[in-house]
């Protein structure tokens with residue numbers, strides 16, 4: 001299990017998507033969702049279930065069903081337009097699902113109940129590449145291993161997202177400086193009269209102009 005970086009996917013996703021899509025409050029909520037599944041320790045400590053039970057450690061809180069539930073709560077939260085709500089729900093669901101995903105990549109400890117509530121059994125990944133066997137969880141070696149296996153890929157993800165946003169903004173600027181061609185009236189009677197080749201050429205020109213106009217309108221909205 002990851003010990004230190006369960007909050008990091010929320011931060012990386014927020015940086016990748018940009019502050020207009022994910023504000024700092026939502027990022028913070030995502031970070032909490034990324035850590036929250038480990039609260040299942042309480043259920044073991046309070047005696048609700050045994051360690052490896054469905055409601056024990058890495059049980060129902062480490063499932064896709066739980067992540068969807070959190071996403072649903074985020075989407076139903078009464079604030080913002082429906083588009084914002086869907087985005088918020090998807091972001092929180094992703095952050096919650098990132099927790100069992102990271103846990104499952106370590107080659108130690110029990111597996112997660114991925115398919116709860118359909119199935120309370122634990123399912124392991126066939127590929128568990130993070131070599132944690134023999135390391136103490138609260139050691140410097142463990143921290144360095146998490147930074148290498150989780151921190152570095154997330155840093156790459158955040159930077160790729162930022163780069164794509166930057167390129168998108170540049171493209172939008174270019175499109176703004178080069179306003180879209182007006183959409184012509186399709187197939188004039190002269191083209192009709194000039195035969196199939198003229199009609200084909202005009203159809204291609206028309207489709208190009210429609211595509212440019214559509215791209216221009218999208219660029220205005222970016």
Ligand SMILES: [Zn+2]
Pocket residue numbers: 001037038058062099100103
């Ligand atoms: Zn966990």
